[in-house]
Amino acid sequence: MKTAVRYFSRTGNTKLAAEAIARGAGCAAVPVTDEHAALTEPVDVLFVGGALYAYGLDRRLKEWIAALDGRLVGRAVVFSTSWISRHSVDLIKVALAARGISVETDYFYAKNRPDENKQKDAEAFGRRYGA
Ligand SMILES: Cc1cc2nc3c(=O)[nH]c(=O)nc-3n(C[C@H](O)[C@H](O)[C@H](O)COP(=O)(O)O)c2cc1C
Numbered sequence: 001m002k003t004a005v006r007y008f009s010r011t012g013n014t015k016l017a018a019e020a021i022a023r024g025a026g027c028a029a030v031p032v033t034d035e036h037a038a039l040t041e042p043v044d045v046l047f048v049g050g051a052l053y054a055y056g057l058d059r060r061l062k063e064w065i066a067a068l069d070g071r072l073v074g075r076a077v078v079f080s081t082s083w084i085s086r087h088s089v090d091l092i093k094v095a096l097a098a099r100g101i102s103v104e105t106d107y108f109y110a111k112n113r114p115d116e117n118k119q120k121d122a123e124a125f126g127r128r129y130g131a
């Protein structure tokens with residue numbers, strides 16, 4: 001199965017989750033700000049992660065999703081971190097669905113920085129949906 005992980009992280013929390021999910025899924029975790037972040041070939045599963053900032057998503061994640069060619073994505077799976085609200089999960093899901101992408105209901109979530117146990121959960125999540 002071909003998988004990809006894309007994320008945006010300001011302070012490193014979502015990055016830790018992204019890297020653990022990517023370990024489980026057997027692919028690289030690529031920030032949306034990376035010059036190679038654009039999808040250039042079809043993937044079966046695309047993991048997309050971001051955090052909540054002032055009850056919204058970072059502009060860079062929104063712009064990356066808005067530019068995404070939905071035809072390249074078999075299914076998207078969302079992950080997120082935040083202090084308290086899981087609204088970011090819904091915002092990412094809605095943005096992906098607007099690109100015509102089918103989005104898995106289940107998602108991975110961590111409160112702020114995922115500790116070692118939570119990173120293991122993230123890795124298992126990556127294996128479950130990506131490997
Ligand atoms: C400027 C800023 C605004 C935030 N606003 C919210 C918020 O509205 N609701 C919430 O639950 N967490 C909020 N948080 C907490 C972050 O979502 C949380 O720390 C997250 O894990 C940060 O992810 P990152 O390290 O990948 O950037 C905010 C954090 C920052 C720095």
